[in-house]
Amino acid sequence: MGTSNGSIVYNWKNNITYTGTWWEWIGFRFDDLAADTSISDTSGGWFRVNDYLSIRGKYVAASRTYTIPEVAFWMTGSGPNLGSGGGQYYPLTLEFYLKKLPVDGVISIPPIQLSYGIYFTANSTKPPIDEVLSCPTRVGATVAAGGTIGVPSVCTITPKDLSVDFGVMDISSVRQGKINKKSRKLSVSCSSPENLYAAIRSSRGDELTNKEVLFPTSLSGVNIRVSAPDATQTADNNIVLLGNNETEGGVTLEFVPELDSSVQSPGVGEFQASGVIVIMRD
Structure with missing residues (x-):
């Protein structure tokens, strides 16, 4: 298993104004990748990329580590909350699990799409990931433009x-x-x-x-x-x-x-x- 660290760049805009107390949540999801239950890892969170490779994503929010697509609590506040931002960076750790060794010594990593969302609620009940990604602040990012992993060819x-x-x-x-x-x-x-x-x-x-x-x-x-x-x-x-x-x-x-x-x-x-x-x- 290997690890790659990096950041995605995102833009955000809040289209909802709360006059009282509010809670802010964030979430990520791998688009078009199915969960991979074939890996015997009790912590789970793996998604199938191809016959050889699976991926897992982790991120930190409020000093706690979350595994994609787990929704994370970010912060709480009160009063009007309406704003926007651009060119923001968010750190991600991607783990790659090599399931089979290729014959030619090359494993291709296709582009992997990731959705990101910011969501505000009027109470502390954690929303599901689909709800977080349905908000107007949802953005998408390509976290891997493609690449290869080399292993010995036999x-x-x-x-x-x-x-x-x-x-x-x-x-x-x-x-x-x-x-x-x-x-x-x-x-x-x-x-x-x-x-x-x-x-x-x-x-x-x-x-x-x-x-x-x-x-x-x-x-x-x-x-x-x-x-x-x-x-x-x-x-x-x-x-x-x-x-x-x-x-x-x-x-x-x-x-x-x-x-x-x-x-x-x-x-x-x-x-x-x-x-x-x-x-x-x-």
């Missing part, structure tokens, strides 16, 4: 990119299943014994089911069925590249164009389809 994958060209096809041949499938071999060679797994995902995020997944193309009603018929599939829909601490292995992938029977008039012309292969090791 394996070589060939080829780096898989491409398949079906040439010219006619719709009737595709409909009748007369288009020959294309096969491509993905090979792995490691300098030490490893257990390697691959997740295959389409551009819309679909994963292997029964060792098959459909890749949608740029033409309506035309798909590419990608399969690994001879591979072993794990319970979490990954396929085994190296098992029993092997050093060399791989998998043969098959690609077959097919038509969606629910589309009466499939598109014609050039088409493209894309997906990703994510390779992981224990």
Whole structure:
């Protein structure tokens, strides 16, 4: 687990005026990240970034440490409270949890969106995070513009990119299943014994089911069925590249164009389809 310290810059504006006693609250939330309960850490607070990485955020308010998305009490006061500010800095500590080691030695950190809110109440009851972020003072900040984490690389994958060209096809041949499938071999060679797994995902995020997944193309009603018929599939829909601490292995992938029977008039012309292969090791 690693830690990164920094600050976000925010602007704020109070659109509510209290004439009596008021309480001020602040809160943060990672946008579009789901909680990661797979990490055996009793303190919790982890959010899944990708297959390899999870993130946790902590901040200090009134001498107490809070874990995102926990709402923090900031201060209390009385009388009119209406103002604004700009270019303010707030310190954050981000913790990164490395769940799996990548094969190529590089872990990508995508941009991570963070929402921030300031909220005032007329009593000391702590508001929920959604309420804090619904106020007019809510702002958003990108806390990571993206980056990489380097770890030792022990394996070589060939080829780096898989491409398949079906040439010219006619719709009737595709409909009748007369288009020959294309096969491509993905090979792995490691300098030490490893257990390697691959997740295959389409551009819309679909994963292997029964060792098959459909890749949608740029033409309506035309798909590419990608399969690994001879591979072993794990319970979490990954396929085994190296098992029993092997050093060399791989998998043969098959690609077959097919038509969606629910589309009466499939598109014609050039088409493209894309997906990703994510390779992981224990």
